[in-house]
Amino acid sequence: MGIRLRQxxxxxxxxxxxxxxxxxxxxxxxxxxxxxxxGQVYVFEFPPRFIPAQPTLxxxxxxxNANNFGRYFLNSMQVALITTGLQLFFSSTxxxxxxxxxxxxxxxxxxxxxxxLMIPGMMLIIPQFMLAASFRxxxxxxGLVLVYTxxxxxxxxxxxxxxxxxxxxxxxxxxxxxxxTHLTIFFRVLIPLSTPALATVxxxxxxxxxxxxxxxxxxxxxxxxxxxxxxIANLQGAHxxxxxxxxxxxxxxxxPVLLVFISLQKxxxxxxxxxxxxx
Amino acid sequence: MNIARNITEVFTxxxxxxxxxxxxxxxxxxxxxxxxLFLAWTAYPLLKAFQISLYDWNPIPGQVSAFIGSANYTRAxxxxxxxxxxxxxxxxxxxTVIGQMFLGLTVALMVDQVVFARTAxxxxxxxxxxxxxxxxxxxxxxxxxxxxxGLVHYLMVDVLxxxxxxxxxxxxxxxxxxxxxxxxxxxxxxxSMIIFLAALQSIPVVFYEVAAIDxxxxxxxxxxxxxxxxxxxxxxxxxxxxxxxxxxxxxxxxITGGGPLQRTEVLLSYMYNQxxxxxxxxxxxxxxxxxxxxxxxxNFIQIRFLQERIEY
Numbered sequence: 001m002g003i004r005l006r007q008x009x010x011x012x013x014x015x016x017x018x019x020x021x022x023x024x025x026x027x028x029x030x031x032x033x034x035x036x037x038x039g040q041v042y043v044f045e046f047p048p049r050f051i052p053a054q055p056t057l058x059x060x061x062x063x064x065n066a067n068n069f070g071r072y073f074l075n076s077m078q079v080a081l082i083t084t085g086l087q088l089f090f091s092s093t094x095x096x097x098x099x100x101x102x103x104x105x106x107x108x109x110x111x112x113x114x115x116x117l118m119i120p121g122m123m124l125i126i127p128q129f130m131l132a133a134s135f136r137x138x139x140x141x142x143g144l145v146l147v148y149t150x151x152x153x154x155x156x157x158x159x160x161x162x163x164x165x166x167x168x169x170x171x172x173x174x175x176x177x178x179x180x181t182h183l184t185i186f187f188r189v190l191i192p193l194s195t196p197a198l199a200t201v202x203x204x205x206x207x208x209x210x211x212x213x214x215x216x217x218x219x220x221x222x223x224x225x226x227x228x229x230x231x232i233a234n235l236q237g238a239h240x241x242x243x244x245x246x247x248x249x250x251x252x253x254x255x256p257v258l259l260v261f262i263s264l265q266k267x268x269x270x271x272x273x274x275x276x277x278x279x
Numbered sequence: 280m281n282i283a284r285n286i287t288e289v290f291t292x293x294x295x296x297x298x299x300x301x302x303x304x305x306x307x308x309x310x311x312x313x314x315x316l317f318l319a320w321t322a323y324p325l326l327k328a329f330q331i332s333l334y335d336w337n338p339i340p341g342q343v344s345a346f347i348g349s350a351n352y353t354r355a356x357x358x359x360x361x362x363x364x365x366x367x368x369x370x371x372x373x374x375t376v377i378g379q380m381f382l383g384l385t386v387a388l389m390v391d392q393v394v395f396a397r398t399a400x401x402x403x404x405x406x407x408x409x410x411x412x413x414x415x416x417x418x419x420x421x422x423x424x425x426x427x428x429g430l431v432h433y434l435m436v437d438v439l440x441x442x443x444x445x446x447x448x449x450x451x452x453x454x455x456x457x458x459x460x461x462x463x464x465x466x467x468x469x470x471s472m473i474i475f476l477a478a479l480q481s482i483p484v485v486f487y488e489v490a491a492i493d494x495x496x497x498x499x500x501x502x503x504x505x506x507x508x509x510x511x512x513x514x515x516x517x518x519x520x521x522x523x524x525x526x527x528x529x530x531x532x533x534i535t536g537g538g539p540l541q542r543t544e545v546l547l548s549y550m551y552n553q554x555x556x557x558x559x560x561x562x563x564x565x566x567x568x569x570x571x572x573x574x575x576x577x578n579f580i581q582i583r584f585l586q587e588r589i590e591y
Contacts, residue, residue, distance in 0.1 A: 013394045021386060022403045025465070029406065031430055032418050046428040047437065063558030101306035109314070116321050118578045120526045122547055123567035125568035126331060126554045133340075153313050182305050205439035211411035213529055218555060233533060235419050243421050248351040250414040261409050262402065268409075269473060 036060070043243045048247055059248035063235075067224035067245070069252050071224065072231040076210055076253070079141050079227060083148040083203050083209040091201065092194070095160035096186055100172070113154040121151050122214060139222045143252050147210045156201045163197035164190060199267045208259060230255040293572040332564035344561075351565035361566070362543050362551040370456075371463065371545060372524030378464035379520055380513075383471025388501075390472065391479045403474070405469035415466055416533040423448040423458040431458075452542035455535045459543065460555045462530050467523070471516050478512035479505065522574055 030050065035043060037055040045053075058107075097103070098110065128147060137143030172185045179186075191198070210260045213229040220226055226234070232249050239245055261268060332351050333343040355361040375522065390400050407415065422430045424449040435442040448454045486504050506513070528547040531537065537544040537552060544552075546566065554563030 004352070010392075011394055014389050015395050018386070018389050018393060018400045022400060025403050025407060025468075028415075028418050028422060028465075029410075031422070035421070035430060044426055044428045045501050046433075048428050048430055048433050049434075062286075090316060093309045094313035094317075097306040097309035101303070101309075101354065103303065103306040106306075109310075112322065113317070116317075116325065118522075118575060119542050119571050120522075120547070120567075120574060122526065122528065122551070123571050124324040124328060125551070126560050126567070127327035129555075130327070130338075133322070133326065135323070138442075146316065147320055150316045153317045153319070159580055166399075182309070188308070207409065211413070213411070229411060232417065233413055236533075246417060247421075252419065256413055257409060257411070258406070261405075265402065269477075278462065 016237050031248065032247045040242060040244060044242070059244040060252070062245055063249040063252060067231075067235065067249065068223070068226075069228070069231060071251055072226050072228050073252060075141060075226060076228040079144050079148070080206045080209040083145050084205045086145065086149045087152050087156060087205040088198055088202060090149060092160050092191065092198065094153065094157045094187070095164055096190060098157065098161045099164035100169075100182075107228055112155060116154050117158070125215065125218060128215070129218060134147055138219050139225055141225060143219055144209075144212070144216055144227070147215055148205075148212060152201075152205055152208065156205070159201060160194070160197055162195055167193055171208050174186035196267065196270065199264070200270055203260065203264055206260070210253075210257060288356075293432065310582060328564045330566060331560055332568055334561050336559075336561035336564070338558050338560050348560070351562050354562060354568070355569060360544060360549060363541065364544040364546050367543060368525055368527070368545045368547075371460065371527050372521050374460050375467065375524050375527075376517065376520040377465035378460075379467040379471050379531075380517060382464065382468045383516070384513075385473050386468060387472045387475035387479060389504075390476060401473070404472050406583075407466045407530065410468040412466075412529040416530045417460060419458055419462045420534050425450065433469065436465050449535060451537065452539060455539075459527075459530055459534055462534075463524070467520065470534070471520065474512060474516050475509065478509040482508050514581065518577060521577050525570065527576055 031048075034050050034052055037057070038052045039054065039056055039058065042049075042053055064073075082229060098106070132138050132143045132147070133195050137146070149243075167190065172191055175185050212227075213228060213233070216227050216230050217233070220230060228249075232246065234252060235242075235246050235249050325488065333346060333348060335350075337344045354422050386404055386546060390397055390404075393400065426432070427436075427445050428447075431448070432442075432445050434447060446454055448458055474520050482505065486499060486508070490500050490504055527545050528551065531543055531545055532551070535543040536549045541549075547570065550563050550566040550570065553566060554560040
């Protein structure tokens with residue numbers, strides 16, 4: 001009896017402590033939502049209120065129409081989707097070569113890929129900018145897609161290689177005996193069996209491309225080519241105190257991400273921890 | 280005579296080898312698209328950055344750049360802003376890493392034990408991690424704004440009475456750091472929590488049962504079983520957070536822009552400003568190589584420490 005009670009008290013204390021922490025985690029988000037629903041007159045009211053006095057969706061309408069967030073949303077969606085598609089293709093083919101073949105230069109290439117995992121991506125930005133300029137890729141969404149895809153190849157190759165190597169080879173040998181090629185194996189056997197790993201790659205790639213700021217900031221000047229992160233930062237620069245509008249724009253960018261995360265949490269956690277355990 | 284025979288022998292053997300072991304082209308076809316992209320946008324820029332760092336690089340195409348050897352590197356050592364940026368970077372890393380490790384572990388230990396709403400708690404603590412740096416930075420700028428109605432002001436001055444008066448948070452360096460550092464910790468707790476949680480859940484329950492029979496209390500179990508067993512994870516998280524801390528950029532760029540008077544500049548913001556504000560590509564590239572060297576050093580230490588792994 002005594003032990004039972006102590007356990008219950010323990011659990012209650014844990015829930016209490018975790019809830020206090022959770023409030024601190026949530027307050028900034030809730031306040032952002034609340035501000036986005038306030039008219040400009042209420043943004044600086046004192047004391048600040050969590051529940052807006054006269055909630056309105058005007059900020060969202062203004063962000064989407066007058067401030068072109070509809071366009072930026074499409075740009076971001078396009079860039080993130082194409083990057084994800086290319087990333088899946090490029091990193092899974094490289095991973096397949098590593099997982100199933102012995103070839104001259106394999107170790108050298110492996111170590112080169114490994115070494116670039118350790119460098120901060122941003123240190124490449126000056127030569128990447130020059131390269132983009134010479135290929136006339138500045139101010140293009142193509143330039144964003146290429147750099148985002150290239151940036152993920154090393155990491156995703158490692159992730160997928162590890163997964164491919166765990167799959168049994170017997171099936172593939174059977175395909176070869178039956179006259180199939182390595183392409184058959186790759187598309188008909190390996191890819192269908194690797195859905196969980198590919199889902200992990202897809203989610204992380206999509207979010208990375210969706211949220212990327214620095215490269216887009218550096219290469220995109222044309223307003224029509226902006227992605228959401230630059231659009232949000234610009235909004236803050238141009239309408240410094242129109243916080244309702246700024247957060248309506250921010251929520252347009254954040255809400256899809258949260259929906260993706262909450263619905264695919266399983267793959268997310270798996271991706272994180274597999275990266276962690278494999279170092 | 281002898282030499283000639285040797286040469287022919289080598290040739291015939293080589294030809295024989297080639298006939299016997301034809302190089303299989305299939306793996307290269309699979310490698311080609313991905314590796315090409317990687318070489319063009321990662322490997323080549325990496326080498327190019329080093330070349331640029333040795334020049335007084337002229338960003339205008341067609342103009343000649345002067346080779347100046349290591350001058351961009353030595354320039355950093357006599358540049359007071361570089362030292363300030365380096366100091367700030369290390370300070371940012373130390374404070375945010377300690378904060379994230381401690382809070383992440385605390386939360387992980389609690390989530391591991393809790394029965395009620397475990398998934399909900401895990402999700403809530405993880406939300407800041409997946410939210411964009413741009414949005415969070417702008418949000419913190421708003422929370423810390425100097426207007427009395429700023430939420431942090433309201434909480435600290437009017438509700439909790441922890442501060443005697445309103446503070447212009449973002450207009451001086453010291454208080455700007457409060458905003459930047461608390462953002463860094465707040466945003467990162469969830470990541471270390473998830474990694475710690477996975478490690479905690481892989482510890483066999485038997486260990487705790489045996490310890491309980493031996494009469495070990497909670498602290499004993501934490502210090503004698505849990506922490507030693509998740510040591511590799513602790514080191515992994517530590518190293519990843521240090522590396523992440525060295526790369527702080529967006530929050531600083533958007534909240535203070537490195538100001539006032541470059542007093543909140545970190546290595547990456549300084550590198551970026553050298554490159555794209557002052558068009559000093561050579562100096563910027565040298566700075567980026569110095570940061571990479573720093574990070575490689577940390578990685579080297581990690582590999583050293585991680586060599587011994589624990590088997591259950």
